[in-house]
Amino acid sequence: xxxxxxxLRAGRFSAVLRIRPLLIVIGLxxxxxxxxxxxxxxxxxxxxxxxxxxxxxxGGTRAQRFVIMDSRLPRxxxxxxxxxxxxxxxxxxxxxxxxxxxxxxxxxVTTGASVGAVAVMVGTGGVATGAAALGVSAAALAGGLLTAxxxxxxxxxxxxxxxxxxMGFRLVLIGIGVNAALLSVVSWQLSRATLTDAAHAxxxxxxxxxxxxxxxxxxxAAGLGVALLVTAGSARTLxxxxxxxxxxxxxxxRIQTQQAILLAAAxxxxxxATAxxxxxxxxxxxxxxxxxxxxxTPGEPVVASALIGAIxxxxxxxxxxxxxxxxxxxxxxxxxxGGPFLLYLLVRANRKATL
Amino acid sequence: MPAVVTTRRRRLSGLLVLAVxxxxxxxxxxxxxxRALSLATVYDALVCPGxxxxxxxxxxxxxxxxxxxxxxxxxxxxxxxxxxxxxGALIQGYTRNPLADAGLLGxxxxxxxxxxxSISLFAFTAPTQYIWFAFAGALLAGLIVFGVSALxxxxxxxxxxxxxxxxxxxxxxxxxxxxxxxxxxxxxAYRFWVVGDVAGHDSSTLGQILPFLLAxxxxxxxxxxxxxxxxxxxxxxQGLGVNLTRSRLIGLxxxxxxxxxATAxxxxxxxxxxxxxxxxxxxxxxxxxxxxxxxxxxxxxxxxVADTAGRLIARPGELQAGxxxxxxxxxxxxxxxxRRKLVxx
Numbered sequence: 001x002x003x004x005x006x007x008l009r010a011g012r013f014s015a016v017l018r019i020r021p022l023l024i025v026i027g028l029x030x031x032x033x034x035x036x037x038x039x040x041x042x043x044x045x046x047x048x049x050x051x052x053x054x055x056x057x058x059g060g061t062r063a064q065r066f067v068i069m070d071s072r073l074p075r076x077x078x079x080x081x082x083x084x085x086x087x088x089x090x091x092x093x094x095x096x097x098x099x100x101x102x103x104x105x106x107x108x109v110t111t112g113a114s115v116g117a118v119a120v121m122v123g124t125g126g127v128a129t130g131a132a133a134l135g136v137s138a139a140a141l142a143g144g145l146l147t148a149x150x151x152x153x154x155x156x157x158x159x160x161x162x163x164x165x166x167m168g169f170r171l172v173l174i175g176i177g178v179n180a181a182l183l184s185v186v187s188w189q190l191s192r193a194t195l196t197d198a199a200h201a202x203x204x205x206x207x208x209x210x211x212x213x214x215x216x217x218x219x220x221a222a223g224l225g226v227a228l229l230v231t232a233g234s235a236r237t238l239x240x241x242x243x244x245x246x247x248x249x250x251x252x253x254r255i256q257t258q259q260a261i262l263l264a265a266a267x268x269x270x271x272x273a274t275a276x277x278x279x280x281x282x283x284x285x286x287x288x289x290x291x292x293x294x295x296x297t298p299g300e301p302v303v304a305s306a307l308i309g310a311i312x313x314x315x316x317x318x319x320x321x322x323x324x325x326x327x328x329x330x331x332x333x334x335x336x337x338g339g340p341f342l343l344y345l346l347v348r349a350n351r352k353a354t355l
Numbered sequence: 356m357p358a359v360v361t362t363r364r365r366r367l368s369g370l371l372v373l374a375v376x377x378x379x380x381x382x383x384x385x386x387x388x389x390r391a392l393s394l395a396t397v398y399d400a401l402v403c404p405g406x407x408x409x410x411x412x413x414x415x416x417x418x419x420x421x422x423x424x425x426x427x428x429x430x431x432x433x434x435x436x437x438x439x440x441x442x443g444a445l446i447q448g449y450t451r452n453p454l455a456d457a458g459l460l461g462x463x464x465x466x467x468x469x470x471x472x473s474i475s476l477f478a479f480t481a482p483t484q485y486i487w488f489a490f491a492g493a494l495l496a497g498l499i500v501f502g503v504s505a506l507x508x509x510x511x512x513x514x515x516x517x518x519x520x521x522x523x524x525x526x527x528x529x530x531x532x533x534x535x536x537x538x539x540x541x542x543x544a545y546r547f548w549v550v551g552d553v554a555g556h557d558s559s560t561l562g563q564i565l566p567f568l569l570a571x572x573x574x575x576x577x578x579x580x581x582x583x584x585x586x587x588x589x590x591x592x593q594g595l596g597v598n599l600t601r602s603r604l605i606g607l608x609x610x611x612x613x614x615x616x617a618t619a620x621x622x623x624x625x626x627x628x629x630x631x632x633x634x635x636x637x638x639x640x641x642x643x644x645x646x647x648x649x650x651x652x653x654x655x656x657x658x659x660v661a662d663t664a665g666r667l668i669a670r671p672g673e674l675q676a677g678x679x680x681x682x683x684x685x686x687x688x689x690x691x692x693x694r695r696k697l698v699x700x
Contacts, residue, residue, distance in 0.1 A: 339526025
């Protein structure tokens with residue numbers, strides 16, 4: 001047990017300053033910025049890293065500014081925003097539902113968003129660019145939120161302690177069931193589309209940054225912004241909610257409303273992120289768990305989770321475009337790395353349970 | 356032992372009732388469809404006036420619909436339903452997990468991945484060509500998911516097994532995506548296959564998968580007595596003389612043959628293998644010697660009914676059986692999760 005640090009006070013605000021987590025967060029931000037600059041440098045024409053930083057700082061020639069600011073920056077920013085959104089959404093849902101597995105992708109929220117987005121893509125015959133991107137975003141948001149409400153209601157009931165409420169593992173299992181059913185809806189949609197539409201939708205369903213531009217970036221960034229504000233505003237609630245429903249009630253927080261608002265913000269920002277690049281699996285699941293182990297905190301730290309989510313997506317995009325002979329979509333890399341990561345977590349959990 | 360005798364009589368008569376229901380489902384599947392045909396027309400198409408059954412000249416449209424579309428489709432639904440029902444009961448038995456299912460555990464995704472890969476690499480078109488790859492994929496996925504959930508020596512909890520399945524499915528799905536994104540022909544084959552549809556196959560598909568399904572069914576029935584002992588726990592079963600490794604290998608082979616062949620033929624049909632053993636267990640109790648045939652018959656009935664319903668609901672179009680079953684199966688799965696006290700992770 002470490003000694004409790006004296007809180008810093010400024011009027012009615014007080015905070016406990018912890019050095020180690022702060023240093024790690026700064027380190028993560030530095031890593032993210034480095035990867036972000038690399039992601040811009042890599043492409044059909046490689047731009048030296050120094051020049052990238054120069055242009056980002058406001059210098060460079062007109063041509064360099066055009067390539068970097070208009071074409072590569074939106075893509076790299078989309079990767080950052082989407083990763084941060086998924087990491088944040090994962091941290092909030094996992095904290096509130098007291099389950100390390102309760103992330104939007106495992107719960108079917110991203111598949112619900114996919115159903116909405118694919119419906120628009122197949123219906124309008126458009127790809128996720130220009131005006132269609134807004135329709136895709138709206139449909140994905142609606143699909144994701146509806147799915148979340150549905151799963152939450154279905155998991156509502158008597159818990160192990162005799163209370164009524166949502167049980168973490170019941171929610172996860174119901175989420176997996178709903179996810180399987182929604183996946184079959186997606187394949188049904190694909191089977192009814194023309195081959196061209198199906199190919200577009202499949203590209204999106206794999207999770208790809210290729211179509212990323214300002215029109216996909218803006219809704220996702222807005223979603224992330226709102227979710228960040230809501231989370232920052234309810235930081236105390238979130239910290240309290242990690243202790244469980246009973247403790248929170250004693251602490252006097254109006255739990256149901258606060259919980260609902262936080263969950264809606266998390267789900268909404270995950271759905272908008274999904275609308276931008278397609279469903280990226282495991283980022284929302286893994287980022288908070290990595291953050292928790294890195295910072296050694298009892299709950300899932302929100303800011304660090306968002307940073308790690310962003311690092312994961314930008315890193316996966318870099319890997320996808322450089323390591324393989326053909327440029328792979330980013331979603332293939334996150335799933336190919338994330339699937340085994342979840343299996344590894346399970347093996348470890350099983351080992352622990354038997355020891 | 357009068358109680359045993361009545362139980363046996365009840366189970367036998369139950370089997371008889373199911374057989375009759377199956378006949379009704381088969382008849383309905385042949386008679387009903389997106390194109391409405393009168394019963395007399397259907398009868399005429401099957402048994403020509405004055406001729407032998409199924410020997411009529413293939414000139415009239417109604418006759419063609421019945422003989423060339425609906426008959427093979429009904430046969431395929433019957434066989435794959437039988438196979439998936441039995442495979443579901445086996446998986447639930449071997450994992451002692453009420454939520455196990457070939458679809459949820461990633462076995463279908465494994466079959467899909469290698470089948471799609473082989474279609475893309477070797478330009479395969481017929482199931483006979485890619486069925487071996489589908490088997491290999493199903494086997495590989497089965498080994499991985501059971502291996503992962505068994506690592507650490509403890510018996511896997513329902514949640515960890517389902518999660519391992521979800522993780523494996525996502526991984527294999529990503530691999531499949533790589534293939535179909537590079538190759539539009541493979542995408543076109545894949546998107547119709549992945550819905551899970553018993554329509555659109557001719558009778559040769561039926562002949563191709565039949566040997567595998569028969570072998571799987573025989574293995575399943577051989578495994579049944581051992582499964583009864585396994586349900587008492589590994590230690591007890593071992594004490595009673597069960598060779599655990601051999602028993603599991605037979606079970607895995609049966610599951611891969613049954614689920615792999617059915618999936619290769621008609622595509623992944625989720626939830627069927629999950630629902631059916633629960634229905635069967637409610638009728639027979641836990642004895643696998645009865646549970647397996649019951650699950651097979653119920654699987655065939657459910658798939659036939661789902662397929663026929665899909666044809667009637669969306670007239671003049673159709674809903675594929677895989678989709679109809681997911682719509683039925685998901686609520687069932689949720690009921691199951693809500694009702695049972697499941698072991699937590």
